[in-house]
Amino acid sequence: MTVPETTETRRGTRPDKRELILDAAIRVFARNGYHGSRISDIAREAGIAYGLVYHYYKNKEEILRSIFEQRWSGFLEALEGIAAEETPAQERLLSVAALILNAYRARPEWVKVLVIEIQRSARFAEPGQLDAFAQLFDVVGRIVRDGQERGELRRDIDANIACTIFVGGLELAITSLVLGVAEADEGDDGGRAYYMRVARTVLDVFLHGIGEGERGE
Amino acid sequence: MTVPETTETRRGTRPDKRELILDAAIRVFARNGYHGSRISDIAREAGIAYGLVYHYYKNKEEILRSIFEQRWSGFLEALEGIAAEETPAQERLLSVAALILNAYRARPEWVKVLVIEIQRSARFAEPGQLDAFAQLFDVVGRIVRDGQERGELRRDIDANIACTIFVGGLELAITSLVLGVAEADEGDDGGRAYYMRVARTVLDVFLHGIGEGERGE
Amino acid sequence: MTVPETTETRRGTRPDKRELILDAAIRVFARNGYHGSRISDIAREAGIAYGLVYHYYKNKEEILRSIFEQRWSGFLEALEGIAAEETPAQERLLSVAALILNAYRARPEWVKVLVIEIQRSARFAEPGQLDAFAQLFDVVGRIVRDGQERGELRRDIDANIACTIFVGGLELAITSLVLGVAEADEGDDGGRAYYMRVARTVLDVFLHGIGEGERGE
Amino acid sequence: MTVPETTETRRGTRPDKRELILDAAIRVFARNGYHGSRISDIAREAGIAYGLVYHYYKNKEEILRSIFEQRWSGFLEALEGIAAEETPAQERLLSVAALILNAYRARPEWVKVLVIEIQRSARFAEPGQLDAFAQLFDVVGRIVRDGQERGELRRDIDANIACTIFVGGLELAITSLVLGVAEADEGDDGGRAYYMRVARTVLDVFLHGIGEGERGE
DNA sequence: CATGAATGAGAATTCATTCAT
DNA sequence: GATGAATGAATTCTCATTCAT
Numbered sequence: 083m084t085v086p087e088t089t090e091t092r093r094g095t096r097p098d099k100r101e102l103i104l105d106a107a108i109r110v111f112a113r114n115g116y117h118g119s120r121i122s123d124i125a126r127e128a129g130i131a132y133g134l135v136y137h138y139y140k141n142k143e144e145i146l147r148s149i150f151e152q153r154w155s156g157f158l159e160a161l162e163g164i165a166a167e168e169t170p171a172q173e174r175l176l177s178v179a180a181l182i183l184n185a186y187r188a189r190p191e192w193v194k195v196l197v198i199e200i201q202r203s204a205r206f207a208e209p210g211q212l213d214a215f216a217q218l219f220d221v222v223g224r225i226v227r228d229g230q231e232r233g234e235l236r237r238d239i240d241a242n243i244a245c246t247i248f249v250g251g252l253e254l255a256i257t258s259l260v261l262g263v264a265e266a267d268e269g270d271d272g273g274r275a276y277y278m279r280v281a282r283t284v285l286d287v288f289l290h291g292i293g294e295g296e297r298g299e
Numbered sequence: 300m301t302v303p304e305t306t307e308t309r310r311g312t313r314p315d316k317r318e319l320i321l322d323a324a325i326r327v328f329a330r331n332g333y334h335g336s337r338i339s340d341i342a343r344e345a346g347i348a349y350g351l352v353y354h355y356y357k358n359k360e361e362i363l364r365s366i367f368e369q370r371w372s373g374f375l376e377a378l379e380g381i382a383a384e385e386t387p388a389q390e391r392l393l394s395v396a397a398l399i400l401n402a403y404r405a406r407p408e409w410v411k412v413l414v415i416e417i418q419r420s421a422r423f424a425e426p427g428q429l430d431a432f433a434q435l436f437d438v439v440g441r442i443v444r445d446g447q448e449r450g451e452l453r454r455d456i457d458a459n460i461a462c463t464i465f466v467g468g469l470e471l472a473i474t475s476l477v478l479g480v481a482e483a484d485e486g487d488d489g490g491r492a493y494y495m496r497v498a499r500t501v502l503d504v505f506l507h508g509i510g511e512g513e514r515g516e
Numbered sequence: 517m518t519v520p521e522t523t524e525t526r527r528g529t530r531p532d533k534r535e536l537i538l539d540a541a542i543r544v545f546a547r548n549g550y551h552g553s554r555i556s557d558i559a560r561e562a563g564i565a566y567g568l569v570y571h572y573y574k575n576k577e578e579i580l581r582s583i584f585e586q587r588w589s590g591f592l593e594a595l596e597g598i599a600a601e602e603t604p605a606q607e608r609l610l611s612v613a614a615l616i617l618n619a620y621r622a623r624p625e626w627v628k629v630l631v632i633e634i635q636r637s638a639r640f641a642e643p644g645q646l647d648a649f650a651q652l653f654d655v656v657g658r659i660v661r662d663g664q665e666r667g668e669l670r671r672d673i674d675a676n677i678a679c680t681i682f683v684g685g686l687e688l689a690i691t692s693l694v695l696g697v698a699e700a701d702e703g704d705d706g707g708r709a710y711y712m713r714v715a716r717t718v719l720d721v722f723l724h725g726i727g728e729g730e731r732g733e
Numbered sequence: 734m735t736v737p738e739t740t741e742t743r744r745g746t747r748p749d750k751r752e753l754i755l756d757a758a759i760r761v762f763a764r765n766g767y768h769g770s771r772i773s774d775i776a777r778e779a780g781i782a783y784g785l786v787y788h789y790y791k792n793k794e795e796i797l798r799s800i801f802e803q804r805w806s807g808f809l810e811a812l813e814g815i816a817a818e819e820t821p822a823q824e825r826l827l828s829v830a831a832l833i834l835n836a837y838r839a840r841p842e843w844v845k846v847l848v849i850e851i852q853r854s855a856r857f858a859e860p861g862q863l864d865a866f867a868q869l870f871d872v873v874g875r876i877v878r879d880g881q882e883r884g885e886l887r888r889d890i891d892a893n894i895a896c897t898i899f900v901g902g903l904e905l906a907i908t909s910l911v912l913g914v915a916e917a918d919e920g921d922d923g924g925r926a927y928y929m930r931v932a933r934t935v936l937d938v939f940l941h942g943i944g945e946g947e948r949g950e
Numbered sequence: 951c952a953t954g955a956a957t958g959a960g961a962a963t964t965c966a967t968t969c970a971t
Numbered sequence: 972g973a974t975g976a977a978t979g980a981a982t983t984c985t986c987a988t989t990c991a992t
Contacts, residue, residue, distance in 0.1 A: 254467025688901025
C-alpha cells in the first residue's frame with residue numbers, strides 16, 4: 083500500500099546508476115515533457131556525464147519505457163493487493179484513494195509522466211496487455227462492482243462511470259494541489275495528514291454525495 | 300452552452316487559412332504534443348505548403364498561444380454564463396458537466412491541448428491572469444460555494460476539493476471514453492444522448508453519492 | 517562504350533542537386549572511404565549547406581546505395597552491349613578492356629567506390645540479384661566461353677579463371693596507375709592513347725602470353 | 734615461401750595477448766574497414782575486456798600500423814627469397830603465384846586489410862619507404878625483367894604492365910573465390926591442391942595466352 | 951499568396967580514450 | 972594485468988526559420 087520514496091537504495095548501499103538516471107529522467111520529463119527534454123538535461127539532473135546515459139540505456143525512448151515498466155508495475159501490484167482484501171468496498175476504496183494520493187504526494191513527477199507521456203505513445207500499448215489506464219480502471223471497477231453485488235454500493239449507477247469519477251476526482255484533486263491552486267503545507271508531516279483528509283473527503287463525496295444541503299447542518 | 304463544431308466558418312464562407320492552420324495544429328499537438336510536432340506536420344495536416352504557415356504565424360509558439368486565446372476564451376465565456384444563471388446550483392452544475400462533456404465529445408483534441416500543453420509552458424501564465432485550470436476551478440468553485448450558502452449543497456465538504464472531484468470525474472469520464480475503455484456508439488446522434496446520460500450520472504454521484512447499497516434496490 | 521564525363525548536365529541546364537551531391541559523395545568516399553567520410557565533407561565538396569543533403573537523401577547509407585544503383589547499372593548496360601556484339605571474342609574483349617580502362621581514367625573515384633565500399637556492405641547483395649562482381653564476371657565469362665565454343669580461344673583453360681585473370685589484370689593495371697606506380701602523362705589527350713595501349717597490351721598478354729622469349733626477338 | 738597459419742605461437746606456447754588482439758583486429762578490419770570498426774568490436778572478437786586493448790596498444794591507429802609491419806614484412810621477405818632464386822623466371826613466377834594464392838587462402842583477411850586499408854592511409858607511405866603495392870610490383874617486376882633479359886620472356890611487352898596483369902589476375906582469382914563466385918571445395922586438403930591448379934592456370938595464361946583456339950584441341 | 955529549396959543551430963548518438971577498482 | 976564504468980569530443984540527423992521564385 084506504499085510506494086518506495088527513494089529507489090536508489092533498493093540494490094544496497096551503492097547508488098545504482100540505472101536507477102539514478104531513471105529518477106532524474108522522471109523529474110526532467112515531468113518538467114518539460116518527453117520531447118522537450120534533452121539527454122543532457124537528464125545527465126545534468128543525475129549529476130553524471132553526458133555519454134554515460136548511453137552506457138545504461140540504448141536511447142531516449144528506452145528510458146521512457148523503463149520508467150513505465152518499473153514504476154507502473156509496482157504501483158499496480160499495490161493496487162491489486164488492496165482489491166484482493168476481504169474488507170468492505172468502502173474501506174478498500176479509501177485505501178486506493180490514500181495510495182494514489184500518497185503516490186502523488188511523494189512523487190508527483192511519477193504520476194505526471196506515467197499519465198501524460200505514456201498515454202501519448204501508442205508504442206507501449208502492445209496488443210494483449212491493457213494500457214495503464216485500462217488497468218487502473220479495471221482494478222477500481224472490480225472493487226466497485228464487488229461492492230454493488232454485496233449491496234454496499236448503489237446498483238443504479240454504472241460501475242464504469244462511477245469508477246472514473248472516483249479516479250478522476252482523485253487525479254484532479256492532486257493536480258490542483260500540484261499546480262498550486264490549493265495549499266498543502268500544514269504541519270511538518272510533509273502533508274501526509276492533509277492528504278489523508280483529502281482522501282476521506284473524496285470518499286465521502288463519492289459515497290454520500292454533496293447534495294441535499296440540509297445535511298450540511 | 301455550446302461550442303462551435305467548426306471554426307472555419309466564423310469569418311465568413313471562405314475557409315480562413317489562419318483557422319485552417321489552427322485546427323490542424325490542434326489535432327497534431329493533441330497527437331504528438333507541442334515539442335513532438337513539426338511545422339511540416341501541421342502543414343501536411345492542413346493540406347498546405349509548409350512555408351505558408353509562416354505567412355500567418357510568426358513561429359510555432361505563436362500558434363500555441365493563438366490556440367489558447369481563441370479556444371479557451373470562448374469556453375470560459377460559456378462557463379461564466381452558466382455560473383451567472385439564477386438557477387439552483389445543481390442545475391448549473393449539470394450545465395457545466397454537459398458543456399465540458401460536449402466540448403470533449405466534439406473536440407477532444409482541444410481539451411487535450413489546452414489541458415496538457417498550456418499548463419506545461421509557464422509562458423502563458425502571465426502575471427495577473429490566472430492560468431486555465433485555476434480559471435476553471437474558480438468558476439466551478441463559485442457555483443459550489445454559492446450552493447453551499449443557499450443550503451443546496453452540504454457545507455461540511457471543502458468546496459475546493461468538491462469541485463476538483465467534480466471536474467476530475469468529468470475529465471476522466473471522457474478520457475476513458477476517448478481511450479476506448481468505454482463505448483459511446485449509441486444511435487446516430489454522434490453520442491450526444493450518451494454523453495448527456497454520463498453528465499447526469501456524474502452529477503448524481505456528486506450529489507447523492509454511491510454509498511448505502513440498500514438505495515440501489 | 518563511353519561513360520559520361522559529367523552528370524550534372526543530364527537533366528538540362530539546371531544543375532540537378534541530387535546529382536551534384538552524388539558526384540561530391542563519390543569523390544569524398546573515394547578519398548576517405550565510406551566510414552571515413554562525414555556528411556559535412558560531402559556538403560562542402562558539393563558547395564551546399566549541410567542540411568540540404570538531408571533534403572535529398574534520407575541518410576548516409578542511402579547516398580551509397582544511390583551511387584551504386586545509378587553508376588553500376590549504366591556501366592553494366594555498356595558491358596552487356598559489348599557482349600551482345602557479333603564480332604570475334606578477341607575484339608569484344610578489347611572493347612571491354614577499353615571500356616573499363618576508360619571508366620577508370622575518366623572517373624577513377626567511381627570505380628574505387630563501386631569496388632571497395634559496396635563489396636563491403638552485404639546490404640547491397642540482396643537475394644535474387646547477383647552482386648556487382650558476379651555480374652561483371654558473368655558478362656566477361658560469357659564472352660570467353662563464346663570464344664571457346666567458336667574455336668577462337670583455347671579450350672583447355674578454365675573459363676572462370678581466365679576471365680578473372682583478364683579482369684584482374686585490367687583492375688590492377690589501373691590501380692597501379694592510380695596509385696602512381698606508373699605514369700600516364702603522355703601528350704595532351706588526357707591519357708586516352710596511353711590507356712588504349714595498355715588495353716592492347718593486356719589483351720596481347722591474355723591472348724598470346726608473355727612466355728617463350730624467342731618470340732620477343 | 735609459406736606464410737604461418739597461426740601467429741599466436743610465434744612467441745612461445747602462451748597465446749600472446751598482443752598477437753591475439755592483432756589477429757582479432759585483422760578479422761574485424763577486413764569485415765568493416767578501419768573506420769567502421771570499433772575498439773569494442775576488436776575486444777569482443779578477441780574475447781577480452783576492451784579496456785585491455787589499451788594496455789597493449791596506444792590507440793587504434795597503432796593497431797593498424799602493427800598489422801602492416803608484422804604481416805607485410807614477413808610476406809615481403811618470402812617474396813624477396815623467391816626473386817633471389819637462380820631458377821628460370823617461369824618457375825619463380827609460379828612460386829610467387831603459389832605464395833600469394835596460399836596467403837589468400839589461409840588468411841584472406843590479411844590481404845584485404847593490407848591492400849585496402851593501408852593503401853588508403855597515406856600515413857604509412859613514409860618518405861623513403863615504398864608503399865606495399867610498389868614493393869610487390871617491384872619484386873615481381875624484377876623477375877619479369879630478369880626473364881626478359883635472359884630471353885625467357887617476350888621483350889615486346891612492357892614489364893610494368895605485364896607484372897600488374899600477373900598480380901591482378903592472381904588477386905581477382907582469389908577475390909572471386911572469396912566472394913563465392915567459384916568453389917574451392919575439393920578434398921579435405923583445405924583447397925591447397927585446387928589453389929595450386931589455379932596458380933598453374935594463371936601462369937599458363939600469363940605465359941602462353943588464351944588466344945588461337947586451335948591449340949585448345 | 952504559395953511553394954518548397956536552402957540554411958544552420960541544436961539535439962541525439964557514437965565511440966575513442968581515460969581511470970578507478 | 973584485467974575490467975568495464977566514466978568522460979566528452981566528434982558526428983549524424985532533425986527541424987524551425989528564411990528566402991528566392
